Amino acid sequence: MSALERRQVVAELLRDRPADLLVVTGLGSPSYDTMAAGDDDRNFYLWAAMGSAATVGLGLALAQPDRRVLVVTGDGELLMGMGALATIGVKQPRNLTIAVLDNSRYGETGMQESHTAAGVRLEQVAKACGFPHVLRVSEMSGLGTVKAAISARSGPTCAVIEIAAENPPRVLPPRDGVHLKNRFRAALGFPTL
Amino acid sequence: MGIGASEAAAEDWPAAIFDILKASDVRQVAYVPDAGHSALIKAAQADPGMNATVLTTEEEGIGYLLGAWLGGQRGVLLMQSSGVGNCINTLALQSCCRFPLLMLVTMRGDWAEFNPWQNPMGQATEASLRLMGIRTWRADVPADVAPLVQGAADMAFNGDGGTAVLLGQRLIGKKEWTK
Helix, strand or coil: CCCCCHHHHHHHCCCCCCCEEEEECCCHHHHHHHCCCCCCEEEECCCCCCCCHHHHHHHHHHHHCEEEHHHHHHHHHHHHCCCHHHHHHHHHCEEEEEEECCCCCCCHHCEECHHHHHHCCHHHHHHHCCEEEEEEEHHHHHHHHHHHHHHHCCEEEEEEEEEECCCCCCCCCCCCCCHHHHHHHHHHCCCCC | CCCHHHHHHHHHHHHHHHHHHHHCCEEEEECCCCHHHHHHHHHHHHHCCCCEECCCCCHHHHHHHHHHCCCEEEEEEEEEHHHHHHHCCCHHHHHHHHHCEEEEEEEECCCCCCHHHHHHHHHHHHHHHHCCCEEEEEEEHHHHHHHHHHHHHHHHHHHEEEEEECCCHHHCCCCCCCC
16 A cells, blocks of 8 residues: 555645535545645535435536536545445536545544455446546556546546555534535525525 | 316326426436336436436435535435435434435335335334434325425425425335236
């Protein structure tokens, strides 16, 4: 397993962020990593419903086909909702990228090994589900390909990024779901209740 | 419209639901197939203004409809009662984010059920939804479907609420096992 630092990875993915890039994060460390890269009204951080990051991203991508949607999540989170890859494969949203920060661990609960430690390859699952673009990245230089895929909007992309098993200090996003929802919708020009 | 025509309209309750969804500007129809929803699913698939999405498991629909709402679109989630059990944890999204969530649930295990393995979840469906804060009504006769679905849609879309209408087995009819 490579030693890419997760905070550096997410900061690089979001560096020079396009104005139309919407971000959904899986609960736990991916939310902290994304918050650490800079809070933004166009970020929607999940704090629960493990396994739902990809489906939130799918619904958003289909409702906003002219914007780009990036899901930042972890291997354990995606494993819990792996069927979502099949659902995305059926819908083929051109503007959806799933970036999986894969440390083969459940970092939030004591670094227990996940299925990917035993060799489950999530990008291959995505490929078998019909994702036209799948990537496995183990060097920082490979992130350019991921960013190019985000920009290309040429079909759903699943990028598994091998990161070190580390728990950097938590950087906590806002926890009020209504606040997160309202500010996100406002950033897109939608009214709030 | 005479009484006879009115009754006939009520009998076609899937069409009545579809009309309510269209009038409510529902754009996303997420579903796990069920025989009781088959006409509605076909209608959604055939409508160019609707995006019908088949899910592998019902819980995907909760995140999916949250995402769609973040992106400005309304949706509905169609499932069988067994699927309610699959949704429980993800219903936290509705409670915490208060987004419009309309669920239409066809029942198994609540009346004239042939398969007893359907009964535990069928009997627990309504209580499970209420435990998770979803306002729930049930329709057992055709005439109740449209008003209950309309009310549930209004409370979901006008109040950012989580609502469900259970479509009972007395409404849908017995599942035939002898064919």
